[in-house]
Amino acid sequence: MSIHAPLPHAIPRHKALAMTRALPSPDQPLRIGTRGSPLALAQAHETRDRLCDTFALSPEAFEIVVIRTTGDDRSMIAADRPLKEIGNKGLFTKEIEEQLMAGGIDIAVHSMKDMPTLQPEGLMLDCYLPREDVRDAFISPGHGGLADLPAGTVVGTSSLRRRAQLLNRRPDLRVVEFRGNLQTRLKKLEDGVAAATFLAMAGLNRMGMTDVPMTAMSPNEMLPAVAQGAIGIERRSDDSRAAEMLAAIHDHDTALRLGAERAFLAELDGSCETPIAGLAELDGTALRLRGELLAPDGSASHAGEIAGPADNGPELGRLLAQQLLARAGADFFAWRG
Numbered sequence: 088m089s090i091h092a093p094l095p096h097a098i099p100r101h102k103a104l105a106m107t108r109a110l111p112s113p114d115q116p117l118r119i120g121t122r123g124s125p126l127a128l129a130q131a132h133e134t135r136d137r138l139c140d141t142f143a144l145s146p147e148a149f150e151i152v153v154i155r156t157t158g159d160d161r162s163m164i165a166a167d168r169p170l171k172e173i174g175n176k177g178l179f180t181k182e183i184e185e186q187l188m189a190g191g192i193d194i195a196v197h198s199m200k201d202m203p204t205l206q207p208e209g210l211m212l213d214c215y216l217p218r219e220d221v222r223d224a225f226i227s228p229g230h231g232g233l234a235d236l237p238a239g240t241v242v243g244t245s246s247l248r249r250r251a252q253l254l255n256r257r258p259d260l261r262v263v264e265f266r267g268n269l270q271t272r273l274k275k276l277e278d279g280v281a282a283a284t285f286l287a288m289a290g291l292n293r294m295g296m297t298d299v300p301m302t303a304m305s306p307n308e309m310l311p312a313v314a315q316g317a318i319g320i321e322r323r324s325d326d327s328r329a330a331e332m333l334a335a336i337h338d339h340d341t342a343l344r345l346g347a348e349r350a351f352l353a354e355l356d357g358s359c360e361t362p363i364a365g366l367a368e369l370d371g372t373a374l375r376l377r378g379e380l381l382a383p384d385g386s387a388s389h390a391g392e393i394a395g396p397a398d399n400g401p402e403l404g405r406l407l408a409q410q411l412l413a414r415a416g417a418d419f420f421a422w423r424g
Protein backbone atom coordinates (compact mmCIF):
# COMPACT_ATOMS: atom_id res chain seq x y z
CA MET A 88 0.00 0.00 0.00
CA SER A 89 1.29 3.43 -0.84
CA ILE A 90 2.24 5.48 2.18
CA HIS A 91 2.08 9.24 2.27
CA ALA A 92 5.28 11.19 2.52
CA PRO A 93 5.48 12.44 6.10
CA LEU A 94 3.46 15.62 6.48
CA PRO A 95 4.90 18.69 8.20
CA HIS A 96 4.57 18.34 11.95
CA ALA A 97 4.61 22.03 12.83
CA ILE A 98 1.25 22.77 14.47
CA PRO A 99 0.01 26.24 13.48
CA ARG A 100 -1.16 28.53 16.29
CA HIS A 101 -4.69 28.89 14.94
CA LYS A 102 -5.12 25.14 15.32
CA ALA A 103 -5.39 25.54 19.09
CA LEU A 104 -7.98 28.26 18.49
CA ALA A 105 -10.00 25.98 16.25
CA MET A 106 -10.70 23.74 19.21
CA THR A 107 -12.44 26.51 21.16
CA ARG A 108 -14.47 27.94 18.26
CA ALA A 109 -18.24 27.60 18.30
CA LEU A 110 -20.21 26.15 15.39
CA PRO A 111 -19.63 28.29 12.31
CA SER A 112 -21.38 31.61 11.96
CA PRO A 113 -21.35 33.76 8.79
CA ASP A 114 -18.31 35.67 10.05
CA GLN A 115 -16.40 32.43 10.76
CA PRO A 116 -17.05 30.23 7.78
CA LEU A 117 -16.11 26.56 7.91
CA ARG A 118 -13.63 26.14 5.05
CA ILE A 119 -14.25 23.11 2.85
CA GLY A 120 -11.23 22.02 0.82
CA THR A 121 -11.70 20.26 -2.52
CA ARG A 122 -10.17 19.71 -5.93
CA GLY A 123 -11.58 21.89 -8.68
CA SER A 124 -12.96 19.24 -11.07
CA PRO A 125 -16.72 19.36 -11.71
CA LEU A 126 -17.20 16.07 -9.80
CA ALA A 127 -15.08 17.24 -6.84
CA LEU A 128 -17.07 20.49 -6.69
CA ALA A 129 -20.38 18.59 -6.82
CA GLN A 130 -19.17 16.49 -3.86
CA ALA A 131 -18.13 19.58 -1.91
CA HIS A 132 -21.52 21.19 -2.58
CA GLU A 133 -23.32 18.04 -1.44
CA THR A 134 -21.30 18.10 1.79
CA ARG A 135 -22.08 21.78 2.34
CA ASP A 136 -25.79 21.27 1.61
CA ARG A 137 -26.05 18.38 4.10
CA LEU A 138 -24.36 20.50 6.78
CA CYS A 139 -26.67 23.45 5.97
CA ASP A 140 -29.76 21.24 6.31
CA THR A 141 -28.59 19.49 9.46
CA PHE A 142 -27.58 22.65 11.33
CA ALA A 143 -30.13 25.04 9.71
CA LEU A 144 -27.27 27.18 8.38
CA SER A 145 -27.09 29.31 5.25
CA PRO A 146 -24.47 28.55 2.56
CA GLU A 147 -22.57 31.67 3.69
CA ALA A 148 -21.56 29.75 6.82
CA PHE A 149 -19.20 27.81 4.55
CA GLU A 150 -16.40 28.65 2.18
CA ILE A 151 -15.40 26.25 -0.57
CA VAL A 152 -11.64 26.39 -1.12
CA VAL A 153 -10.35 24.87 -4.36
CA ILE A 154 -6.91 23.28 -4.04
CA ARG A 155 -4.79 22.31 -7.03
CA THR A 156 -3.14 18.91 -6.62
CA THR A 157 -0.24 17.25 -8.41
CA GLY A 158 -2.80 15.13 -10.20
CA ASP A 159 -4.48 18.26 -11.59
CA ASP A 160 -1.24 19.72 -12.92
CA ARG A 161 -1.42 19.10 -16.66
CA SER A 162 2.18 20.16 -17.23
CA MET A 163 3.35 17.24 -15.10
CA ILE A 164 1.18 14.74 -16.85
CA ALA A 165 1.28 14.08 -20.55
CA ALA A 166 -2.25 13.19 -21.55
CA ASP A 167 -1.32 9.73 -22.79
CA ARG A 168 0.92 8.80 -19.88
CA PRO A 169 -0.68 6.22 -17.58
CA LEU A 170 -1.28 7.68 -14.12
CA LYS A 171 0.43 4.73 -12.51
CA GLU A 172 3.77 5.88 -13.95
CA ILE A 173 3.51 9.30 -12.39
CA GLY A 174 2.99 8.79 -8.74
CA ASN A 175 1.23 7.00 -6.01
CA LYS A 176 -2.32 7.14 -4.82
CA GLY A 177 -1.77 10.37 -2.89
CA LEU A 178 -1.59 12.16 -6.25
CA PHE A 179 -4.97 13.85 -5.85
CA THR A 180 -4.91 14.24 -2.07
CA LYS A 181 -1.44 15.26 -0.86
CA GLU A 182 -1.79 19.03 -1.28
CA ILE A 183 -5.28 18.97 0.21
CA GLU A 184 -4.08 17.11 3.30
CA GLU A 185 -1.17 19.53 3.66
CA GLN A 186 -3.61 22.47 3.64
CA LEU A 187 -5.78 20.70 6.20
CA MET A 188 -2.81 20.03 8.45
CA ALA A 189 -1.62 23.64 8.13
CA GLY A 190 -5.05 25.05 9.02
CA GLY A 191 -5.78 26.59 5.62
CA ILE A 192 -8.99 24.56 5.43
CA ASP A 193 -11.12 22.91 8.13
CA ILE A 194 -12.47 19.84 6.34
CA ALA A 195 -11.55 18.08 3.08
CA VAL A 196 -13.98 16.24 0.81
CA HIS A 197 -12.64 13.15 -1.00
CA SER A 198 -13.77 10.31 -3.25
CA MET A 199 -12.99 7.39 -0.94
CA LYS A 200 -12.03 5.34 -4.00
CA ASP A 201 -8.96 7.54 -4.39
CA MET A 202 -7.88 7.49 -0.74
CA PRO A 203 -4.90 5.47 0.48
CA THR A 204 -5.77 3.01 3.27
CA LEU A 205 -3.19 4.53 5.61
CA GLN A 206 -4.09 7.79 7.30
CA PRO A 207 -1.46 10.50 7.88
CA GLU A 208 -0.86 11.27 11.55
CA GLY A 209 -2.92 14.16 12.88
CA LEU A 210 -5.76 13.74 10.40
CA MET A 211 -8.99 11.77 10.87
CA LEU A 212 -11.11 10.32 8.09
CA ASP A 213 -14.17 8.85 9.79
CA CYS A 214 -17.12 10.66 8.21
CA TYR A 215 -18.82 9.11 5.18
CA LEU A 216 -21.85 10.40 3.32
CA PRO A 217 -24.56 7.93 2.27
CA ARG A 218 -23.14 5.93 -0.62
CA GLU A 219 -24.26 6.59 -4.21
CA ASP A 220 -24.73 3.86 -6.85
CA VAL A 221 -21.64 1.64 -6.59
CA ARG A 222 -21.79 0.28 -10.15
CA ASP A 223 -19.76 1.10 -13.22
CA ALA A 224 -21.57 2.50 -16.24
CA PHE A 225 -20.85 1.22 -19.74
CA ILE A 226 -20.94 4.26 -21.99
CA SER A 227 -21.06 4.12 -25.74
CA PRO A 228 -22.81 6.29 -28.32
CA GLY A 229 -23.17 3.32 -30.70
CA HIS A 230 -23.51 0.16 -28.57
CA GLY A 231 -26.01 -0.90 -25.90
CA GLY A 232 -23.70 -3.12 -23.90
CA LEU A 233 -20.43 -4.98 -23.69
CA ALA A 234 -21.88 -8.02 -25.48
CA ASP A 235 -22.67 -5.85 -28.55
CA LEU A 236 -19.06 -4.82 -29.15
CA PRO A 237 -17.50 -6.48 -32.22
CA ALA A 238 -14.05 -8.06 -31.83
CA GLY A 239 -11.26 -5.51 -32.07
CA THR A 240 -13.38 -2.62 -30.79
CA VAL A 241 -11.37 0.07 -29.01
CA VAL A 242 -12.43 0.80 -25.43
CA GLY A 243 -10.92 3.72 -23.50
CA THR A 244 -10.13 3.60 -19.80
CA SER A 245 -7.39 4.78 -17.47
CA SER A 246 -8.42 2.36 -14.75
CA LEU A 247 -6.17 -0.69 -14.32
CA ARG A 248 -9.07 -2.55 -12.73
CA ARG A 249 -11.51 -1.88 -15.57
CA ARG A 250 -8.85 -2.66 -18.18
CA ALA A 251 -8.02 -6.01 -16.52
CA GLN A 252 -11.67 -6.96 -15.97
CA LEU A 253 -12.60 -6.03 -19.53
CA LEU A 254 -9.72 -8.01 -21.09
CA ASN A 255 -10.49 -10.94 -18.78
CA ARG A 256 -14.07 -11.11 -20.08
CA ARG A 257 -13.35 -9.94 -23.62
CA PRO A 258 -9.72 -10.63 -24.63
CA ASP A 259 -10.72 -9.77 -28.20
CA LEU A 260 -11.19 -6.06 -27.42
CA ARG A 261 -8.49 -3.37 -27.50
CA VAL A 262 -7.97 -0.98 -24.60
CA VAL A 263 -6.48 2.51 -24.93
CA GLU A 264 -5.46 4.92 -22.17
CA PHE A 265 -8.29 7.40 -21.59
CA ARG A 266 -7.82 10.22 -19.12
CA GLY A 267 -9.15 13.58 -18.13
CA ASN A 268 -12.30 14.51 -16.27
CA LEU A 269 -15.65 13.08 -17.15
CA GLN A 270 -16.49 15.83 -19.63
CA THR A 271 -13.18 15.30 -21.45
CA ARG A 272 -13.77 11.56 -21.73
CA LEU A 273 -17.26 11.98 -23.13
CA LYS A 274 -15.83 14.38 -25.73
CA LYS A 275 -13.25 11.73 -26.72
CA LEU A 276 -16.08 9.27 -27.34
CA GLU A 277 -17.85 11.83 -29.52
CA ASP A 278 -14.61 12.37 -31.44
CA GLY A 279 -14.27 8.62 -32.04
CA VAL A 280 -11.03 8.13 -30.06
CA ALA A 281 -12.73 5.03 -28.62
CA ALA A 282 -16.09 3.36 -29.19
CA ALA A 283 -16.92 2.89 -25.50
CA THR A 284 -15.72 3.67 -22.01
CA PHE A 285 -16.61 3.02 -18.37
CA LEU A 286 -17.37 5.59 -15.70
CA ALA A 287 -18.67 5.32 -12.17
CA MET A 288 -22.47 5.68 -12.01
CA ALA A 289 -21.88 7.71 -8.84
CA GLY A 290 -19.99 10.45 -10.65
CA LEU A 291 -22.59 10.71 -13.42
CA ASN A 292 -25.43 10.83 -10.88
CA ARG A 293 -23.73 13.37 -8.63
CA MET A 294 -23.24 15.69 -11.59
CA GLY A 295 -26.80 15.18 -12.79
CA MET A 296 -25.54 13.75 -16.10
CA THR A 297 -28.36 11.26 -16.50
CA ASP A 298 -28.81 11.95 -20.22
CA VAL A 299 -25.50 10.25 -21.11
CA PRO A 300 -26.07 6.98 -23.04
CA MET A 301 -25.20 4.51 -20.28
CA THR A 302 -25.89 0.98 -19.13
CA ALA A 303 -25.23 0.05 -15.51
CA MET A 304 -22.93 -2.97 -15.18
CA SER A 305 -24.06 -5.48 -12.58
CA PRO A 306 -21.37 -6.19 -9.95
CA ASN A 307 -21.42 -9.81 -11.21
CA GLU A 308 -20.15 -8.61 -14.60
CA MET A 309 -17.81 -5.94 -13.32
CA LEU A 310 -17.13 -5.77 -9.60
CA PRO A 311 -16.56 -2.10 -8.69
CA ALA A 312 -13.50 -0.56 -7.06
CA VAL A 313 -13.20 -0.62 -3.29
CA ALA A 314 -15.16 2.36 -1.90
CA GLN A 315 -16.60 3.35 -5.28
CA GLY A 316 -19.48 5.81 -4.87
CA ALA A 317 -18.50 6.85 -1.33
CA ILE A 318 -17.54 10.36 -0.21
CA GLY A 319 -15.29 10.71 2.84
CA ILE A 320 -14.73 13.89 4.81
CA GLU A 321 -11.41 14.41 6.56
CA ARG A 322 -10.56 16.76 9.45
CA ARG A 323 -7.79 17.45 11.92
CA SER A 324 -7.93 14.84 14.68
CA ASP A 325 -8.10 17.48 17.42
CA ASP A 326 -10.66 19.82 15.80
CA SER A 327 -13.73 19.29 17.99
CA ARG A 328 -15.92 21.72 16.03
CA ALA A 329 -15.38 19.81 12.79
CA ALA A 330 -15.76 16.49 14.61
CA GLU A 331 -19.14 17.51 16.02
CA MET A 332 -20.43 18.76 12.68
CA LEU A 333 -19.25 15.75 10.70
CA ALA A 334 -20.66 13.26 13.22
CA ALA A 335 -24.12 14.65 12.46
CA ILE A 336 -23.96 13.86 8.72
CA HIS A 337 -22.05 10.56 9.01
CA ASP A 338 -23.63 7.41 7.51
CA HIS A 339 -22.97 4.32 9.62
CA ASP A 340 -23.93 1.73 6.96
CA THR A 341 -21.43 3.21 4.51
CA ALA A 342 -18.78 3.04 7.25
CA LEU A 343 -19.48 -0.66 7.88
CA ARG A 344 -19.18 -1.46 4.18
CA LEU A 345 -16.00 0.56 3.67
CA GLY A 346 -14.53 -0.97 6.83
CA ALA A 347 -14.67 -4.38 5.16
CA GLU A 348 -13.63 -3.21 1.68
CA ARG A 349 -10.70 -1.09 2.81
CA ALA A 350 -9.37 -3.82 5.13
CA PHE A 351 -9.52 -6.18 2.13
CA LEU A 352 -7.52 -3.69 0.05
CA ALA A 353 -5.00 -2.99 2.81
CA GLU A 354 -4.39 -6.70 3.43
CA LEU A 355 -3.68 -7.22 -0.27
CA ASP A 356 -1.04 -4.53 0.02
CA GLY A 357 -2.57 -3.19 -3.16
CA SER A 358 -0.28 -0.78 -4.90
CA CYS A 359 -1.82 1.43 -7.52
CA GLU A 360 -0.53 -1.12 -10.05
CA THR A 361 -2.66 -3.96 -8.71
CA PRO A 362 -6.06 -4.40 -10.31
CA ILE A 363 -8.34 -5.09 -7.33
CA ALA A 364 -12.12 -4.91 -6.99
CA GLY A 365 -14.19 -5.20 -3.82
CA LEU A 366 -17.77 -4.64 -2.74
CA ALA A 367 -19.49 -5.12 0.61
CA GLU A 368 -23.27 -5.17 0.96
CA LEU A 369 -25.45 -5.23 4.07
CA ASP A 370 -28.49 -7.36 4.72
CA GLY A 371 -29.70 -6.40 8.17
CA THR A 372 -26.85 -7.24 10.52
CA ALA A 373 -25.09 -9.45 7.97
CA LEU A 374 -22.35 -8.31 5.62
CA ARG A 375 -21.38 -9.96 2.34
CA LEU A 376 -18.05 -9.03 0.80
CA ARG A 377 -17.06 -9.91 -2.73
CA GLY A 378 -13.51 -9.42 -4.01
CA GLU A 379 -11.46 -9.89 -7.15
CA LEU A 380 -7.74 -9.80 -7.81
CA LEU A 381 -6.55 -9.67 -11.45
CA ALA A 382 -3.42 -9.77 -13.55
CA PRO A 383 -3.04 -6.37 -15.27
CA ASP A 384 -3.46 -7.89 -18.74
CA GLY A 385 -6.60 -9.74 -17.67
CA SER A 386 -4.99 -13.16 -18.21
CA ALA A 387 -5.87 -14.26 -14.64
CA SER A 388 -8.64 -13.46 -12.20
CA HIS A 389 -9.18 -14.71 -8.65
CA ALA A 390 -12.60 -13.89 -7.25
CA GLY A 391 -14.36 -14.93 -4.07
CA GLU A 392 -16.75 -13.89 -1.36
CA ILE A 393 -17.24 -14.10 2.38
CA ALA A 394 -20.14 -13.33 4.74
CA GLY A 395 -20.44 -12.62 8.45
CA PRO A 396 -21.62 -10.14 11.07
CA ALA A 397 -21.63 -6.54 9.80
CA ASP A 398 -19.65 -5.27 12.78
CA ASN A 399 -16.86 -7.71 11.92
CA GLY A 400 -16.16 -6.14 8.50
CA PRO A 401 -12.42 -5.51 8.80
CA GLU A 402 -11.79 -9.11 9.88
CA LEU A 403 -13.88 -10.41 6.96
CA GLY A 404 -11.92 -8.17 4.61
CA ARG A 405 -8.59 -9.52 5.85
CA LEU A 406 -9.81 -13.14 5.64
CA LEU A 407 -11.07 -12.78 2.07
CA ALA A 408 -7.81 -11.14 1.05
CA GLN A 409 -5.82 -14.01 2.54
CA GLN A 410 -8.00 -16.56 0.76
CA LEU A 411 -7.55 -14.85 -2.60
CA LEU A 412 -3.81 -14.41 -2.06
CA ALA A 413 -3.46 -18.11 -1.23
CA ARG A 414 -5.37 -19.04 -4.36
CA ALA A 415 -3.44 -16.63 -6.57
CA GLY A 416 -0.12 -18.05 -5.34
CA ALA A 417 3.17 -16.36 -4.57
CA ASP A 418 4.05 -15.90 -8.25
CA PHE A 419 1.00 -13.76 -8.88
CA PHE A 420 2.74 -10.55 -7.87
CA ALA A 421 6.02 -11.37 -9.58
CA TRP A 422 5.41 -8.85 -12.37
CA ARG A 423 5.38 -6.04 -9.80
CA GLY A 424 9.16 -6.10 -9.82
Ligand SMILES: NCc1[nH]cc(CCC(=O)O)c1CC(=O)O
Nearest residue numbers: 198200286287289290315316317
Ligand atom coordinates in the same frame (compact mmCIF):
# COMPACT_ATOMS: atom_id res chain seq x y z
N1 LIG B 1 -10.40 7.76 -10.01
C1 LIG B 1 -11.28 8.81 -10.42
C2 LIG B 1 -12.59 8.76 -9.75
N2 LIG B 1 -12.70 8.80 -8.42
C3 LIG B 1 -14.03 8.71 -8.08
C4 LIG B 1 -14.76 8.63 -9.27
C5 LIG B 1 -16.21 8.50 -9.41
C6 LIG B 1 -17.03 8.71 -8.17
C7 LIG B 1 -16.96 7.60 -7.17
O1 LIG B 1 -16.64 6.45 -7.48
O2 LIG B 1 -17.26 7.91 -6.01
C8 LIG B 1 -13.85 8.68 -10.33
C9 LIG B 1 -14.17 8.66 -11.78
C10 LIG B 1 -14.73 7.36 -12.29
O3 LIG B 1 -14.30 6.28 -11.85
O4 LIG B 1 -15.59 7.40 -13.17
